[in-house]
Amino acid sequence: MIKATVVGSVEIQANLNKISTAAKQLISHAVFKGVADVEKEAKMSIQRGGKSGIVYQRYSPKRTHRSSAPGEPPASDTGFLVNNIKRKMDMDKLGGEIRSRAAYSKYLEYGTSKMMPRPYMFPALEKHRGKIKTRINRAVAVANRRGSK
Secondary structure, X not given: OOOXXXXXXXXXXXXXXXXXXXXXXXXXXHHHHXXXXXXXXHHHHHHOOOOXXXXXXXXXXXXXXXXXXXXXXXXXXXXXXXXXXXXXXXXXXXXEXXXXXXXXHHHHHHOOOOOOOOOOHHHHHHHHXXXXXXXXXXXXXXXXXXXXX
């Protein structure tokens, strides 16, 4: 099991408890859009063409498949990986996560002793990190303006 602790989370939660329901709704909407953007980007990176790995024959059904090269997002073959990437919002709607339920997804993201990584989740987050921060900051600013009136 992996556990992450946010430094200062007690202070953050205390501040969140002080804000209005309307402000929480604004922030929640910004977080939801960010989570949705990352989910969409992760899926699109897998589905987009341009992979440069090896081509090999697949069966059931018979077809050729071009794999991804190390460092590229995985190449879609059956669609199983993409169909198992899901988003989930936290109970308070102020956080969320994107995860893949495909058992092999962690091996693609991080690699193994025999395969270099084919990351798709972390690059999706990094691509949208700035936009997510901007949206949340904007929501907080709007909430502060509304609260001070």
